[in-house]
Amino acid sequence: MARKKIALIGAGNIGGTLAHLAALKGLGDVVLFDVVEGVPQGKALDLSQCSPVEGFDAKVTGTNDYKDIAGADVIIVTAGVARKPGMSRDDLLGINLKVMKAVGEGIAANAPDAFVICITNPLDAMVWALREFSGLPHHMVVGMAGVLDSARFSHFLAEEFQVSVKDVTSFVLGGHGDTMVPVIQYSTVSGIPVPDLIAMGRSSQEKIDAIVKRTRGGGGEIVALLKTGSAYYAPATSGIAMAEAYLYDQKRVLPAAAHLTGQYGIDNLYVGVPVVIGGGGVEQIVEIALDDEAKGNLSVSVDAVKELLVACKAIDGSLN
Ligand SMILES: NC(=O)C1=CN([C@@H]2O[C@H](COP(=O)(O)OP(=O)(O)OC[C@H]3O[C@@H](n4cnc5c(N)ncnc54)[C@H](O)[C@@H]3O)[C@@H](O)[C@H]2O)C=CC1
């Protein structure tokens, strides 16, 4: 059986890390695509030279030609620009929308059967635009943010409760911006909801509120530290988890930006909600009951995403 093919559009910080992880985990042959000549080729050669040490047989190649992504099973899109200190993710919209157009057309022409995971920011608007430009079925185009935001939330919760991260589950829903919604009622340590842990005296509401705030600003905290760009290790790990769910038909329940058609009262928008990802792509949208506070916060977050779509349509008339 031929190896699977993973195409990575964008060979920057996340793209390179994705390629490394995909090769180490043996997901398949990796094609790194970028518009900058030499960068995908150089990273591919460097990564290929890991293979004798790590013992992987996967081929890693770099290209500037969309034809080389033909037949890809999974495509992960990180093409575009990342923010720097003082910028919001939304400031990237103008530049990255144009990038999504080129990428969407490249995918449509060369790999229309792939499962596409978009990571480029501002995430919820870019995944929506990428789907529009590519014309792929909605269930085959998904955005990565919730896995990362939940990982940050779980990491902070594990530190607070001084327990293994393996025993913490959490969900962050909504748009991938400052309005994202870490959902405390469904965040647990070995099944014990965080509100119960507060009642048990294991933490306080103030401390959990501070963790929610830190999670919401999690990307910005790293941008402020790095100064030259944004996070890439955890974003890449999160993208790979979603690719594995598809490639291995794992039917994982993961928070991801999925196309909603009335679920949560939201129509024709990509927003972060729990979904089931398996061999059929986004196989289910999971509608969980939210308390009034979470519902209100989700509605604020959805309004922020809607504003971004208005901005996209104003820039590119073909999106109307
Ligand atoms: N959804 C999420 O949770 C996260 C999203 N991001 C976003 O992911 C994106 C990528 O981040 P990094 O890899 O750190 O940025 P980076 O700047 O290191 O890499 C981006 C790459 O895209 C390439 N590129 C630009 N235009 C292109 C085009 N038209 N076609 C193909 N490639 C093109 C650039 O040459 C560069 O190599 C950014 O928009 C960033 O904001 C970053 C972290 C988390």
Ligand SMILES: O=C([O-])CC(=O)C(=O)O
């Ligand atoms: O903060 C950024 O610009 C990158 C990002 O989306 C994240 O790390 O969550």
